[in-house]
Amino acid sequence: MADIQELQRIASQVRRDIIRQVYLCQRGHPGGSLGYAYIFVELYFEVMKHDPSFNMKAEGEDVFFLSNGHISPVWYSTLAHAGYFPVKELATFRNIDSRLQGHPTTHEGLPGVRIASGSLGQGVSAACGMAMAKKMNGDDRTVFVLTGDGEQQEGQIWEAALFAPHNKLDNLVLIIDDNGQQIDGPTEEVLRMGSFAKKYEAFGWDIMTMDGNDMVATVKTLKEAQAKRNGKPTCIVMKTEMGQGVDFMVGTHKWHGKAPNDEQTEIALAQLEETLGDF
Amino acid sequence: MLSLDKLQSTGKKATRDGFGAGLKAAGDQHDNVVMLTADLRGSMKSEDFITTYPDRFVQCGISEANMMGVAAGLATAGKIPMATTFANFATGRVYDQIRQSIAYSHKNVKICASHAGLTLGEDGATHQILEDIGMMRMLPGMTVINPADYNQTKAAVQAIANHYGPVYLRFGRPGWPIFIPEEQEFVIGKALHLNEGSDVTIFATGHLVWNAVEAARELEAEGISVDLINIHTIKPLDEAAVIASAKKTGAVVSCEEHNKYGGLGSAIAECLSKSLPTPQEYVATNDTFGESGKATELLEKYGLGVKDVVAAAKRVIARK
Numbered sequence: 001m002a003d004i005q006e007l008q009r010i011a012s013q014v015r016r017d018i019i020r021q022v023y024l025c026q027r028g029h030p031g032g033s034l035g036y037a038y039i040f041v042e043l044y045f046e047v048m049k050h051d052p053s054f055n056m057k058a059e060g061e062d063v064f065f066l067s068n069g070h071i072s073p074v075w076y077s078t079l080a081h082a083g084y085f086p087v088k089e090l091a092t093f094r095n096i097d098s099r100l101q102g103h104p105t106t107h108e109g110l111p112g113v114r115i116a117s118g119s120l121g122q123g124v125s126a127a128c129g130m131a132m133a134k135k136m137n138g139d140d141r142t143v144f145v146l147t148g149d150g151e152q153q154e155g156q157i158w159e160a161a162l163f164a165p166h167n168k169l170d171n172l173v174l175i176i177d178d179n180g181q182q183i184d185g186p187t188e189e190v191l192r193m194g195s196f197a198k199k200y201e202a203f204g205w206d207i208m209t210m211d212g213n214d215m216v217a218t219v220k221t222l223k224e225a226q227a228k229r230n231g232k233p234t235c236i237v238m239k240t241e242m243g244q245g246v247d248f249m250v251g252t253h254k255w256h257g258k259a260p261n262d263e264q265t266e267i268a269l270a271q272l273e274e275t276l277g278d279f
Numbered sequence: 280m281l282s283l284d285k286l287q288s289t290g291k292k293a294t295r296d297g298f299g300a301g302l303k304a305a306g307d308q309h310d311n312v313v314m315l316t317a318d319l320r321g322s323m324k325s326e327d328f329i330t331t332y333p334d335r336f337v338q339c340g341i342s343e344a345n346m347m348g349v350a351a352g353l354a355t356a357g358k359i360p361m362a363t364t365f366a367n368f369a370t371g372r373v374y375d376q377i378r379q380s381i382a383y384s385h386k387n388v389k390i391c392a393s394h395a396g397l398t399l400g401e402d403g404a405t406h407q408i409l410e411d412i413g414m415m416r417m418l419p420g421m422t423v424i425n426p427a428d429y430n431q432t433k434a435a436v437q438a439i440a441n442h443y444g445p446v447y448l449r450f451g452r453p454g455w456p457i458f459i460p461e462e463q464e465f466v467i468g469k470a471l472h473l474n475e476g477s478d479v480t481i482f483a484t485g486h487l488v489w490n491a492v493e494a495a496r497e498l499e500a501e502g503i504s505v506d507l508i509n510i511h512t513i514k515p516l517d518e519a520a521v522i523a524s525a526k527k528t529g530a531v532v533s534c535e536e537h538n539k540y541g542g543l544g545s546a547i548a549e550c551l552s553k554s555l556p557t558p559q560e561y562v563a564t565n566d567t568f569g570e571s572g573k574a575t576e577l578l579e580k581y582g583l584g585v586k587d588v589v590a591a592a593k594r595v596i597a598r599k
Binding site: 162 | 313334335337339340342344345346347348349350351352353354355356357358360375376378379380383384385386
């Protein structure tokens with residue numbers, strides 16, 4: 001049984017790290033990153049079997065792929081606290097000579113990252129390849145991949161959406177962050193996506209939904225999806241809100257790619273308890 | 280040491296048949312070789328591999344972008360994926376997928392592309408890519424190989440399976456003379472000297488190697504001594520071989536089934552311009568798209584025939 005209080009304490013620190021990373025270099029994507037703090041902490045501290053000493057091939061491990069790479073601050077903070085690299089390295093986010101690139105890459109050898117992402121729509125395909133390799137190898141662990149909802153507008157996503165059920169990749173869990181926002185505004189106005197559940201169901205996926213802000217429910221859903229082996233891949237439609245944890249950043253696309261100033265940072269950090277020590 | 284008299288055609292087979300044979304051999308040697316295709320298994324001449332190793336064959340349907348990503352994921356897990364389709368769909372259509380998920384992520388993916396260039400023939404310009412070498416050569420860390428015949432393609436497939444890192448392997452559709460000795464070793468990045476000569480160097484890649492051989496015979500018959508070099512690996516270029524030959528002859532011709540921009544000719548010029556500026560003539564398409572027709576007709580029409588190689592050699596000698 002998950003220690004929800006402990007997970008929430010970690011998530012609070014991750015959110016502080018997000019604000020401080022973006023504030024320090026005055027670049028990055030705080031809004032989406034904040035909204036994802038729970039799911040990252042849940043995956044890395046409760047759900048996935050994984051080894052922070054990092055083996056690229058991930059034999060016998062659950063694997064996480066991030067397709068919408070711009071939310072790198074939340075992933076970096078989570079990986080650091082999970083032991084993949086020193087927490088103090090978060091201070092180098094987006095700096096010259098850093099392993100913490102604006103968008104995650106393998107190029108600088110950052111432990112925990114298995115493929116570059118940033119140009120959208122590519123991560124689900126890579127996750128399919130990893131899931132397929134696990135099937136070939138008789139490795140029964142699960143592959144998770146996260147995409148944004150705006151990202152679902154990319155055509156390659158739907159190629160992968162056909163591929164996974166055709167190949168019975170029931171060890172694949174796609175999580176769509178249905179936060180309803182993208183750079184140019186609400187997804188409903190930019191390019192309406194309609195029902196993800198109906199679309200993926202029609203493509204042959206099992207559908208689950210969860211409220212990304214309800215930690216008890218999300219842990220339960222993720223574990224169910226992880227254990228399920230019925231010949232069908234799983235698509236979890238996750239409702240989150242951008243900016244979760246910082247009142248003036250909640251529910252708006254305005255903080256998609258904008259860094260807070262001194263005063264805003266002070267207000268934001270006052271709302272987020274320092275639980276594990278700042279970097 | 281090879282020479283013109285040893286380079287005789289022993290029959291015709293397509294380089295794509297060489298791919299199929301090489302893939303089967305690579306599959307026998309490595310149990311982690313996996314073949315992917317985007318609805319073109321027949322065209323890739325790979326039935327031998329597919330029927331022997333059905334569990335290592337991944338049919339992606341007409342979804343090239345997804346195929347490149349799946350290949351990257353398989354490579355992450357330690358497989359050696361060979362992602363196959365026509366050269367046009369293997370490069371231009373999926374450039375960003377290759378760039379981010381394969382090249383930048385340094386995945387051990389082999390992009391195996393058939394039906395490259397004009398010799399695709401009757402399907403016409405939509406499918407006749409003449410820019411792919413340039414695109415792939417620009418990607419940091421990408422190895423680019425364009426073998427000359429069936430035997431060399433077969434050997435190249437086995438070589439790339441033994442090499443770690445992303446590779447673009449380019450081959451073609453038509454039956455083509457087989458003339459590289461079957462036992463000839465294939466070393467990635469090492470030029471293959473086909474004939475020793477002193478008046479002019481001819482560098483050639485892909486199908487055009489055969490035309491260069493035939494042209495060299497004509498030139499030699501006229502008393503012109505030809506240093507003939509097969510550059511099967513365009514990147515990394517065997518710069519030492521290029522410079523040594525240019526130093527000897529003082530005049531070079533590059534021959535390729537590709538646009539004059541970005542391909543073998545550009546690679547040679549980039550090398551020589553910084554080390555040993557040398558007069559150069561290009562046998563390549565002249566910044567144009569192709570059209571429908573028979574392979575040999577198209578090569579003639581677009582200036583890639585034997586007579587074009589001969590003429591280019593004479594032009595460049597006159598510029599010495």
